[in-house]
Amino acid sequence: LISLLLIITYNSCETTLDIELPNSEPKIVINSYMISEEYWDARTQFLTVSHSIDGLGSIQDYTYTDDIPVINTATAIIKEISLDNSIIAEYPLIFNNNCYCYSNPELTPKENTMYELNVNAEGYPSISATEIMPFKPNYTVSNFIMLNELDDTVSQELCEFSINIEDIENQKNYYKLKIYTVNTFQNKKRACEYKTQDPAFLIPINRYNSENNYYEGKYGYFTDELFEGSSRSIFVQAKKPEGDFDHFYIEVISYSENLYQFNSTRKEQVQDANNILFNSEAIFMHSNINQGYGIFGGRAVTRKAYIPTYFPTNGWMDY
Numbered sequence: 001l002i003s004l005l006l007i008i009t010y011n012s013c014e015t016t017l018d019i020e021l022p023n024s025e026p027k028i029v030i031n032s033y034m035i036s037e038e039y040w041d042a043r044t045q046f047l048t049v050s051h052s053i054d055g056l057g058s059i060q061d062y063t064y065t066d067d068i069p070v071i072n073t074a075t076a077i078i079k080e081i082s083l084d085n086s087i088i089a090e091y092p093l094i095f096n097n098n099c100y101c102y103s104n105p106e107l108t109p110k111e112n113t114m115y116e117l118n119v120n121a122e123g124y125p126s127i128s129a130t131e132i133m134p135f136k137p138n139y140t141v142s143n144f145i146m147l148n149e150l151d152d153t154v155s156q157e158l159c160e161f162s163i164n165i166e167d168i169e170n171q172k173n174y175y176k177l178k179i180y181t182v183n184t185f186q187n188k189k190r191a192c193e194y195k196t197q198d199p200a201f202l203i204p205i206n207r208y209n210s211e212n213n214y215y216e217g218k219y220g221y222f223t224d225e226l227f228e229g230s231s232r233s234i235f236v237q238a239k240k241p242e243g244d245f246d247h248f249y250i251e252v253i254s255y256s257e258n259l260y261q262f263n264s265t266r267k268e269q270v271q272d273a274n275n276i277l278f279n280s281e282a283i284f285m286h287s288n289i290n291q292g293y294g295i296f297g298g299r300a301v302t303r304k305a306y307i308p309t310y311f312p313t314n315g316w317m318d319y
Contacts, residue, residue, distance in 0.1 A: 026051045028074075028119055028127045028292040033259070034109040036133045036300035042096050042103035047117070049074045049102065051124055052293055068100045074121040076102045081114040081130070109298065111135045117296045127292035131259075136300040137175060137252040139165040141316055143235070150181065150308065151244040158192060158240035158248070159306075162233045165252065169229025174260035176221050176253045179238050181245040190241040191218040192248065198234045200226050205264045221260070249305035249319045259297030261286035 032047040034040075049071045053061040062069035076093040093102035109115060110133060117129045144161040158181070167173055179192040193216065200222040201215035226232070238248075255263070265286045287293050303319035 024052070024054060026053065026124060028052075028071075028121055028124045028289075028294075030117070030119065030127060030129065030289050030292060030294035030296055032117065032294075032296045034115065034131070034133060034296075034298045036109055036111045036136055036298065038108065038301075040091075040103050040105055040107040040109075042099045042101055042105075045109075046099060046101040046103060047076060047093055047119075048100065049076065049119060049121065051121070065100060066097070070100050071121050072097075072100070074102070074119050076117070076119045078104070078107060079116045079118070080110075081116050083114075109133045111300065115298075119292075125291040128290045129288050129296035131256055131288065131296050131298045133298040134173070134254040134256050134300045135168055137165060137254045137302045139163050139252055139302065139304075141250065141304060142233070144306075144316075146306075146308070148240060150240070150246060150248065152240075153242060153244050155242040156240055158238045160235070160237045162235050163250070163252070164231060164233045166231050167224045167227055167229055172257055173224040173228075174221065174255040174257065175223070176219060176255065177234075177236070178219055178251040178253070179236075179248060180251065181241060181243075181248040183243065183245045184247070188243065188245075190243060190245070192238045192241060193218050194220075194236050194238040196220070196234060196236050198222070198232075200224075200232065200234065205267055221263075247305055247307040247315075249303050251301060251303045254300045256298040258286070258288040259295060259299055262288075262295040262297060 029050045029052055030047065033045055035045050038045065050069055051063060051071065059069070063071050065072040072095045078091045078093065080088040082088050091104045091107040093104050096103050112133065112135060114130060114132050118126070120126045142162045142164055144159065146159050147157045163177070165175070177194070179194055180189050181192055182189050195214060195216040197214040201220050202213065203221065203223065205221045206215050207217065262285065265284065269285065288296060304316055305319035306315045307317065308315050
């Protein structure tokens with residue numbers, strides 16, 4: 001009887017739906033990052049060009065270059081633009097088979113400078129994008145206490161310190177904090193987990209413990225919403241990964257608003273990728289690409305290292 005009821009229930013739930021899916025025109029997809037005051041090395045700075053496919057399309061619908069889904073026949077150029085929208089300099093980008101990306105080693109993006117990207121590829125609408133490069137973060141380290149030795153192989157508390165960051169006024173600023181331990185001789189680098197109770201870190205892009213009101217992780221974002229145009233001291237407790245190391249460094253990254261919003265929506269999409277029906281929920285990814293998809297973004301990095309071997313009392317130096 002139970003089996004019969006299950007069969008009747010199953011058959012009664014079947015409904016045929018005819019859904020007409022719209023056909024979307026393939027467009028160019030851009031993935032490009034620039035770093036203020038660093039030359040274009042085709043590794044940390046790059047431009048990849050691919051194209052979109054239908055939502056129910058196959059991976060075979062992509063254009064491939066040596067089994068990599070990128071377009072190698074596009075024409076790409078980055079222009080430095082003045083405040084009155086005139087062209088100061090032009091940097092044609094050439095496809096590089098080592099990185100499967102486009103690059104120009106003569107380009108070193110400048111702080112607080114606008115750049116325009118133009119890409120053309122046969123069969124797709126031409127795209128354009130603009131970005132203003134952020135300033136390098138300005139900060140100092142204080143109240144530093146070393147809690148354990150770097151060459152101790154056990155994972156344990158490493159240090160605690162305060163980052164005193166000077167925010168740039170009259171503009172929205174977005175930051176990320178990273179801490180790395182390094183073994184120079186073994187060419188080994190590991191990210192440190194750290195903890196902070198500063199409310200600037202308690203924002204949606206970070207996963208934090210809302211019950212205890214703190215952030216704990218390796219790649220925390222924070223914004224200047226609570227200290228716009230002024231300085232702020234952020235207290236941090238860092239943990240050392242397993243292994244022996246000879247020094248560590250702090251990395252503060254400032255992001256353009258475009259790149260921050262892109263990373264925020266991308267992280268939201270990844271966090272929603274654990275449902276049982278689909279790979280991920282539908283998320284509107286932030287993009288600044290006109291007539292296309294993706295990101296043409298800017299960031300700037302400031303690093304300070306602590307090297308106890310050479311500076312036993314005060315080992316902080318620019319890195």
